[in-house]
Amino acid sequence: MRNVGIIGTGYIGLVTALGLAEVGNRVICLDIDEEKINLLKKGISPIHEEGIEELLNRNIKEKRIFFTTDFQETIEKSEIIFICVNTPSKEDGEVDLSQVISSAKSISKFLKNRKIIAIKSTIPIGTLSKIREIFSKEGKKEGDEYELAIVPEFLREGKAVYDFFNPSRIVIGAEKDYVINSLKDLFSPFQAPMVITTPITAILIKYASNAFLAMRVSFINEIANICERFSVDVFEVIEGMKYDKRIGGEHLSPGIGFGGPCLSKDLMGLIKMAEKSGYEPDFLRAILEKNEHQVRHIVYKVKEQLSDLLYDYTISIWGLTFKPNTNDVRNSLAIKIINLLKNDGANIKAYDPYGMEEAKKIIKDVEYCNDIYEASKDSDLVLILTAWNEFKKVDFLKLKRLMKKPIIIDGVNILDPKEAKNHGFIYKGVGRE
Numbered sequence: 001m002r003n004v005g006i007i008g009t010g011y012i013g014l015v016t017a018l019g020l021a022e023v024g025n026r027v028i029c030l031d032i033d034e035e036k037i038n039l040l041k042k043g044i045s046p047i048h049e050e051g052i053e054e055l056l057n058r059n060i061k062e063k064r065i066f067f068t069t070d071f072q073e074t075i076e077k078s079e080i081i082f083i084c085v086n087t088p089s090k091e092d093g094e095v096d097l098s099q100v101i102s103s104a105k106s107i108s109k110f111l112k113n114r115k116i117i118a119i120k121s122t123i124p125i126g127t128l129s130k131i132r133e134i135f136s137k138e139g140k141k142e143g144d145e146y147e148l149a150i151v152p153e154f155l156r157e158g159k160a161v162y163d164f165f166n167p168s169r170i171v172i173g174a175e176k177d178y179v180i181n182s183l184k185d186l187f188s189p190f191q192a193p194m195v196i197t198t199p200i201t202a203i204l205i206k207y208a209s210n211a212f213l214a215m216r217v218s219f220i221n222e223i224a225n226i227c228e229r230f231s232v233d234v235f236e237v238i239e240g241m242k243y244d245k246r247i248g249g250e251h252l253s254p255g256i257g258f259g260g261p262c263l264s265k266d267l268m269g270l271i272k273m274a275e276k277s278g279y280e281p282d283f284l285r286a287i288l289e290k291n292e293h294q295v296r297h298i299v300y301k302v303k304e305q306l307s308d309l310l311y312d313y314t315i316s317i318w319g320l321t322f323k324p325n326t327n328d329v330r331n332s333l334a335i336k337i338i339n340l341l342k343n344d345g346a347n348i349k350a351y352d353p354y355g356m357e358e359a360k361k362i363i364k365d366v367e368y369c370n371d372i373y374e375a376s377k378d379s380d381l382v383l384i385l386t387a388w389n390e391f392k393k394v395d396f397l398k399l400k401r402l403m404k405k406p407i408i409i410d411g412v413n414i415l416d417p418k419e420a421k422n423h424g425f426i427y428k429g430v431g432r433e
C-alpha cells in the first residue's frame, strides 16, 4: 500500500486514481475545479466511462480514495505524486504548458522527504528542466526534496477503465533505481510489459505512439477515398491486408479522421518539437494535413447529395463526441463538420447519447434532440459522425417515413450499406457505398 497523490482529476487523473486505489493504495486526488471535487466527493463522475461510478463509490466507501482542493494536504500525505493536468495545444500548435507550470508552482512549496513527482501529462522535451527550475526557486533540490519521472499514459477514452487495468505496456522514464523501483512496485499489480527507460525516451515513446496511430487513420482514409473513385469496398481491401502480421487489422477504420483531445495535439506537439530541433518533419505534417482534408471530404459528400449552398436544407447529425462511449467533445471533428455545414447555411438537428451537455457549451444554433428519430424528422440527409452502437439498431422504415429525403452519409461506416439500400435509402459510407 502506497500513499499516492493525483494532481488534476480529469480523464487521466481520475482513472489513474481509481485504478491505483482499487489495487489497495491510498489515493488523494486534487483539482483546482471545486465543482468537480464536490461532485466526486458525492460519488458522481464528471466523465462518462463504463464502470467508473461503481469503482468510485466502492473506493470512497472503502476509504481508499479522497478528494480535495488543498495542495498542502495532498503533497504532505503522498509519497508518489502524479501530475495529470492537461497540456492542450496553443493556436500555433505549440504545447500549452500553463497547467503543468502552475501545478508545479503549487506543489513546490510543500516538497520534502524525496517525494516522487511522476508526470503522466503528455509533455514535450524540455518541460522537466522548467519544472526543476520552479522547484529550485523554492530551494528544493532533486534527490533531497523530490525526484522526477515520466510515466506516459496510453489508455483510450471510451475504454479507459478497461485499459487502465489491462495496459498494453507500462513505460517508466526515470534515471535513479530508487524511483524506478518505487514505480515498478506501484504498477506491479497490472500485468503488462514494463519498459524502463530515460525520461526523454519515455516522452518520445508517447509522442511517437500517438503519431503512429494518427498515421494509420490518415493512411486508411487516403485508401478509402481512392476506393470510392473505383467503386471498391475499402473493407474488402482491409480484409485482404490485415492478415499480414506487419500490417494487422487494428486501428484501420476509415471515417471522418482523428479528433479528440490527444492525437492532433500530440502530432502538432511532435511537429513543433522537431522543428525547434532544426528538423523538417514533412511526413508528420502530411498526416495532419490529410486529416484536415478528410473533414472537407465529408462535407463534400454531403454537398454532392444536396447542393453547394445548404440554406434550404436540414441535416440530421448522429453523434457529437469524438468517439463512442465517452461524453468528451474536445476537438471533436463532428463539431468541426457541423460548423462547416452551418457556414454554408445548413440547419442542423443533432443527437448524441452522452455528449449533448458538453456540446451545448461549445456549439449553439443547433437543435438538440432526444433521439435519432426526433433529430431526423423533416431532415434532408442523415450524417453519422460518431460510431455509437445504438445507431446500428435504427428502424429504417420509421426513419424513412420521418425524413424529407432518404439519404444517409455514414461518416463512421456503422450501418450496413445493403440494409440501408434495401430500405430505399441513398447510402454513402467512407470508402464504400
Ligand SMILES: NC(=O)c1ccc[n+]([C@@H]2O[C@H](COP(=O)([O-])OP(=O)(O)OC[C@H]3O[C@@H](n4cnc5c(N)ncnc54)[C@H](O)[C@@H]3O)[C@@H](O)[C@H]2O)c1
Binding pocket: 007, 008, 009, 010, 011, 012, 013, 030, 031, 032, 033, 036, 084, 085, 086, 087, 099, 100, 102, 103, 120, 121, 122, 123, 153, 154, 155, 156, 157, 261, 262
Ligand atoms: N484524455 C486522454 O485520452 C489521454 C490519454 C493519454 C494521455 N493524456 C494526457 O493526459 C493529460 C491530461 O489529459 P486529460 O484528458 O485527463 O485532461 P482534463 O482536462 O480532463 O483534466 C485535467 C484536470 O486538471 C485540472 N487542473 C488544471 N490546472 C490545474 C492545476 N494547476 N492544479 C491542479 N489541477 C489542475 C483541471 O481542472 C482538470 O480537471 C494530457 O497531457 C493528455 O495529453 C490524455
